[in-house]
Amino acid sequence: MSSRTRLGSCVLMCSALLLSTVAFAQDWKRPESRDRSSEFVGFVQPGVLYERPLVLPGLQTTDYKQLSFDDKTGARTLLVELPPGWKQPSGYHSSDLEMMVVEGIVNMGDKPMGRYSYAYYPAGYAHSLSTEKGATVLQWWAGAPDYVRSATSRAGTKTASAIDGVLYNDIPTTVPGALPKFRDEPFMENSPIHVKLLRHDADSGQMTWVMSVPGGPPAMSGEGHLPLWASSAGWMEGFLIAGDMTMGECLPQGQVVGRYDPNGYFFRPAGISHGGLSQSSDTFAVWVFRTGPGHWLTYHNSCAEPSAPASGGRAP
Amino acid sequence: MKPLHWTLAGGALLAAVLAAAAMIFSEPAQSRGPPTVDQGPPYPVPKGGYEAEGRPEFVTHYNLDSLTWEAFDAPGMPTGLQRKLLSQSTSMGAVSQITHVPAGWIQPAGYDEVDNEIFVLEGDLSIGDGADAEKLTKYSYSYMPAGVMRGPVKSRQGAVLMQWLKGEPKFVASNRDREGARTHARVRDWNNYKGPWYIDKPFPDYRIGGNFKGALHKLLREDPDTGEMTWMSFNSGIPAPPGGRLGNFGGGYEVHPSFEEYFFPEKSNDTVIGECLKQGLTPVTYGNNTYWWRPGGVGHGGPLSRGDGTAGYAISIVRTGTTLWATYVTDCTYKIGIELTADGWREYDYDLRQQPQG
Numbered sequence: 188m189s190s191r192t193r194l195g196s197c198v199l200m201c202s203a204l205l206l207s208t209v210a211f212a213q214d215w216k217r218p219e220s221r222d223r224s225s226e227f228v229g230f231v232q233p234g235v236l237y238e239r240p241l242v243l244p245g246l247q248t249t250d251y252k253q254l255s256f257d258d259k260t261g262a263r264t265l266l267v268e269l270p271p272g273w274k275q276p277s278g279y280h281s282s283d284l285e286m287m288v289v290e291g292i293v294n295m296g297d298k299p300m301g302r303y304s305y306a307y308y309p310a311g312y313a314h315s316l317s318t319e320k321g322a323t324v325l326q327w328w329a330g331a332p333d334y335v336r337s338a339t340s341r342a343g344t345k346t347a348s349a350i351d352g353v354l355y356n357d358i359p360t361t362v363p364g365a366l367p368k369f370r371d372e373p374f375m376e377n378s379p380i381h382v383k384l385l386r387h388d389a390d391s392g393q394m395t396w397v398m399s400v401p402g403g404p405p406a407m408s409g410e411g412h413l414p415l416w417a418s419s420a421g422w423m424e425g426f427l428i429a430g431d432m433t434m435g436e437c438l439p440q441g442q443v444v445g446r447y448d449p450n451g452y453f454f455r456p457a458g459i460s461h462g463g464l465s466q467s468s469d470t471f472a473v474w475v476f477r478t479g480p481g482h483w484l485t486y487h488n489s490c491a492e493p494s495a496p497a498s499g500g501r502a503p
Numbered sequence: 504m505k506p507l508h509w510t511l512a513g514g515a516l517l518a519a520v521l522a523a524a525a526m527i528f529s530e531p532a533q534s535r536g537p538p539t540v541d542q543g544p545p546y547p548v549p550k551g552g553y554e555a556e557g558r559p560e561f562v563t564h565y566n567l568d569s570l571t572w573e574a575f576d577a578p579g580m581p582t583g584l585q586r587k588l589l590s591q592s593t594s595m596g597a598v599s600q601i602t603h604v605p606a607g608w609i610q611p612a613g614y615d616e617v618d619n620e621i622f623v624l625e626g627d628l629s630i631g632d633g634a635d636a637e638k639l640t641k642y643s644y645s646y647m648p649a650g651v652m653r654g655p656v657k658s659r660q661g662a663v664l665m666q667w668l669k670g671e672p673k674f675v676a677s678n679r680d681r682e683g684a685r686t687h688a689r690v691r692d693w694n695n696y697k698g699p700w701y702i703d704k705p706f707p708d709y710r711i712g713g714n715f716k717g718a719l720h721k722l723l724r725e726d727p728d729t730g731e732m733t734w735m736s737f738n739s740g741i742p743a744p745p746g747g748r749l750g751n752f753g754g755g756y757e758v759h760p761s762f763e764e765y766f767f768p769e770k771s772n773d774t775v776i777g778e779c780l781k782q783g784l785t786p787v788t789y790g791n792n793t794y795w796w797r798p799g800g801v802g803h804g805g806p807l808s809r810g811d812g813t814a815g816y817a818i819s820i821v822r823t824g825t826t827l828w829a830t831y832v833t834d835c836t837y838k839i840g841i842e843l844t845a846d847g848w849r850e851y852d853y854d855l856r857q858q859p860q861g
């Protein structure tokens with residue numbers, strides 16, 4: 188091969204590589220190695236994840252860390268850094284978007300909303316967002332992210348179900364028994380667990396809620412003496428807002444135990460047991476949970492045991 | 504420099520102007536009437552005694568570092584104990600202290616001449632012998648009323664205790680109770696890790712309108728004769744901005760008829776509380792291992808109270824001289840009370856808190 192030919196080949200290859208890299212960076216739809224629709228994604232600590240550019244035509248690019256991804260639906264959970272001055276003019280998305288402010292202040296419409304404020308925008312619901320000093324937001328997308336600039340909502344949008352920004356402290360604190368029922372076992376009377384229901388979709392049963400528990404094993408922190416393992420008929424997703432929690436997961440390779448610290452994350456497909464002897468918190472735990480359609484907890488005594496009704500949830 | 508008498512005259516004039524302005528602009532006394540429901544505790548409010556004068560002043564130590572160890576010796580007590588003195592009653596000799604028990608320390612069977620309460624922060628302590636012995640470890644508690652005999656007290660690896668003695672300590676070696684000792688009030692072998700936290704019963708209702716949703720408790724002792732209480736509490740919070748709802752104190756200040764004595768064995772971040780002290784409203788910072796004694800009737804809370812902007816939790820050990828009770832006022836003048844009703848917070852004349860409408 189002549190030197191001219193070699194040089195040409197090199198230029199061609201380098202250009203192709205460069206172009207493919209650019210295309211790769213812009214194509215945030217690329218499949219992930221861990222698909223939450225088929226396997227457990229857990230013990231995720233966003234601190235060790237790489238930032239990626241979130242490129243949505245019509246919007247300023249932001250950085251995000253991907254916590255989980257569903258290859259079948261395009262749904263994903265992202266931790267997004269909104270830079271100072273970032274704005275989303277009124278517009279809507281093709282899929283449902285839920286959002287919680289983790290750091291900073293986001294203007295939802297004209298309402299400045301601080302940490303742990305929550306919003307739910309059904310597909311097609313026009314809304315505007317902005318931040319003056321920057322913010323970190325947790326975003327739960329029900330499908331592939333997109334943005335359509337529009338002053339009005341798309342026809343047929345379920346506008347009545349939208350939650351266009353609510354402050355954490357404006358959401359009533361209640362006991363777990365006040366949530367839509369999701370297990371046969373009663374919650375302890377006088378339970379130390381506190382919950383805030385952010386959203387309940389009456390049609391699908393999907394819920395988003397915050398749970399605060401004191402430290403200790405479940406028997407000390409409000410779950411009484413239930414069997415050690417629980418599994419759900421629907422998916423469960425959790426992001427640890429504050430505190431710590433160690434938890435076991437009953438995975439195909441066996442029991443896996445790990446610790447969640449603030450911003451720790453999991454997505455647990457239906458049917459995977461969790462809990463175990465190791466479940467405990469050294470301090471306290473404040474989780475924001477999402478539970479999918481059909482969420483119903485059953486309890487059993489071992490990792491591999493099939494689901495069976497528990498004997499009761501009250502401490503002796 | 505101005506002559507002194509000019510300065511004095513100027514000061515007097517300024518004071519007169521300010522006083523006149525205060526008269527003109529101050530809100531005229533307005534009667535709000537009594538509360539809709541009696542806000543007083545379900546027992547007579549003590550006017551004197553331990554609950555009122557155990558420590559007459561507000562006492563606080565941000566942590567234990569500023570306190571030095573000293574020998575803790577008392578008549579009849581085996582030597583070797585050390586302590587960090589947290590507070591002391593000059594009239595009664597009662598003390599609150601961190602006590603260090605050295606490894607191998609042994610005290611023979613007997614009783615204390617004053618009530619003795621211990622809460623183990625670290626290490627081990629056994630009380631008595633054999634199968635019936637109390638085996639105290641981290642966050643164990645034991646209450647030994649004056650004159651109630653106990654078996655020998657030992658520590659194998661040493662221990663650090665939070666200890667309260669309700670008078671000048673004195674130990675008497677004995678194999679029987681002192682006559683008239685309140686054996687029915689004894690609490691033994693309590694441990695934090697045996698059960699969950701709770702909000703309500705067996706923790707008493709401590710205010711009109713229901714106990715706080717966010718404050719969790721474990722009741723260690725409610726004295727069957729005096730109502731004195733010792734309990735643990737657990738609180739956690741995340742730094743969410745305030746919403747439109749008023750907080751647990753209705754935006755005002757909480758007042759207890761009894762002293763309230765706190766120690767934080769665990770606190771992950773600092774909290775500031777506004778305290779209505781003699782020198783005026785004072786922000787006081789509380790953190791890990793903070794101790795404080797707040798005399799009865801001192802309001803606390805208000806807009807000065809705040810977190811440090813981080814998420815955190817706290818475990819506290821608390822004592823009161825009566826069954827816990829709380830009322831609420833708008834400010835440190837204690838003139839306007841606020842009561843929690845089904846329709847929200849409502850103002851009333853605080854002096855009439857036990858004379859409800861109708």
